[in-house]
């Protein structure tokens with residue numbers, strides 16, 4: 131899936147944004163552009179500053195330094211109630227003293243619409259999130275999933291330029307969460323509003339987003355499409371955080387700048403392209419090479435390939451039904467690495483201790499600093 | 500243990516134990532609440548002529564209480580004074596509770612609440628006397644205003660009248676009003692305020708649309724806690740009320756102890772209770788409405 135929105139204009143521009151809580155440096159020089167109409171995610175471990183960044187955009191936190199533009203307008207000094215953003219809070223923040231319809235229509239007071247027009251709009255917003263006919267319910271009589279839909283309808287009814295969602299799915303059970311991921315994505319395409327989702331769940335971010343900013347300790351480590359993040363992480367930390375990645379010690383020897391040769395422990399020598407060395411190369415030093423489990427495969431007796439082949443031993447395995455995850459120690463390698471295989475018809479599941487030939491490609495390697 | 504042990508005897512002793520447990524509070528309730536109430540109610544339908552009590556049931560006391568302008572005026576004044584006290588107390592308590600709940604750092608809230616209760620370390624009587632010192636003809640208040648040249652002669656409308664009663668009582672009941680409002684404010688999820696702002700409301704409209712409705716149960720509790728005891732107060736009017744600040748409780752006391760007309764005193768007491776009940780019911784009903792949709 132190629133990103134077709136490359137040309138879209140930025141709806142949010144962050145320029146060297148800093149945030150201090152007292153002495154604590156929560157955001158450290160965040161610069162990014164979020165494009166009109168995209169589904170954007172802030173992904174990172176708990177405490178890395180995702181919520182802080184989202185609240186900064188919403189106007190609940192002041193910037194310590196740097197600038198924030200929404201749709202070209204500098205947001206310095208603009209309070210939350212006058213920003214063209216709306217938020218779905220992590221706790222949903224449903225007003226307990228109001229009915230569902232009153233909650234959804236809360237922000238329409240200043241809209242200048244008549245009572246009847248507002249009621250129609252509320253009903254329309256409720257229908258959009260699958261809660262048609264729930265308007266009269268008391269807020270406390272709702273389930274977690276329904277509360278979340280009310281929070282969504284309440285924010286979307288105001289047609290914000292940007293919808294901010296702070297871990298909206300984390301309070302839901304697994305099944306509900308899977309369903310809401312699909313629904314949120316569908317809803318975003320339908321309304322065309324820019325969504326910024328905060329999540330610590332990498333799978334959720336990959337499934338839902340057009341682009342993802344991966345954050346660690348108040349900084350954006352990488353901002354990219356899900357595919358690029360997965361295939362070409364720029365640091366070992368990003369590669370580790372998203373999916374599973376094996377790391378092998380490697381040394382780079384450079385013949386010329388477009389032709390970098392790495393010697394990977396256990397795999398052997400390979401030539402990699404310039405897009406495969408985000409951390410640069412440091413001849414003479416030991417660097418690490420990352421490789422995803424599914425980019426390698428174990429050859430079965432008699433199977434031939436024109437890919438590169440290394441040899442090793444199956445040390446352990448985990449059978450998942452559709453997949454088997456092998457821990458294979460390559461000859462000459464110091465640690466076992468994970469290789470995942472689809473359990474295709476006629477392909478046996480190997481036993482522990484089996485000698486295995488591992489096929490791999492130089493294109494799947496990423497050389498980190 | 501076999502089933503043989505769980506015969507009827509066991510059950511009976513269990514029931515007996517239950518009765519025994521209930522007996523103490525029941526006796527307490529009967530002796531200290533129901534009995535005096537019943538006695539007052541009964542007395543109010545009797546009549547007394549000097550020292551002899553006529554136990555024939557009559558509505559004479561009630562007729563008199565409701566027709567004699569003196570009693571009517573006292574009942575009305577008590578109602579107005581306690582309404583004024585309640586209004587003043589709750590209006591003053593709300594900003595204090597709001598401040599402590601929203602603008603005091605969490606770790607200092609307990610200390611603030613503690614400070615608020617400090618006036619209770621001295622007896623009520625001493626506090627009333629202190630108000631006399633403050634509000635008197637040559638009191639702190641007048642001396643200060645005279646010294647500042649704001650007034651030419653001491654104000655007299657602040658002591659020995661209804662105003663003094665309202666001021667003294669409002670001060671005395673302030674903590675009782677602050678605490679329930681504080682608790683109600685503390686229970687409000689802070690993200691609701693942010694949600695309101697996020698949806699376009701400013702501070703003031705957020706207060707009206709979110710904070711106040713959610714604090715209403717605390718406000719209603721404060722109203723009841725202040726209103727119910729103040730309407731029957733008789734110490735404060737005696738000490739700072741003067742002739743114009745006398746309330747119905749003073750009259751009830753007079754009927755019982757000086758005029759030897761216990762039945763009349765009882766009838767006035769019953770009427771006062773009826774008034775309190777009506778007001779309390781109105782507020783309980785209001786609270787229900789506000790609590791609708793929240794459990």
Ligand SMILES: Nc1ncnc2c1ncn2[C@@H]1O[C@H](COP(=O)(O)OP(=O)(O)O)[C@@H](O)[C@H]1O
Pocket residue numbers: 151154156174175176177178179180181182183
């Ligand atoms: N109001 C605050 N005062 C002080 N520190 C805060 C405040 N809010 C967040 N922090 C700190 O900032 C860091 C980032 O928090 P947050 O943005 O909530 O992280 P995330 O949402 O990524 O889990 C955390 O270490 C947190 O303790």
Ligand SMILES: [Mg+2]
Pocket residue numbers: 177180181182297328
């Ligand atoms: Mg967070």
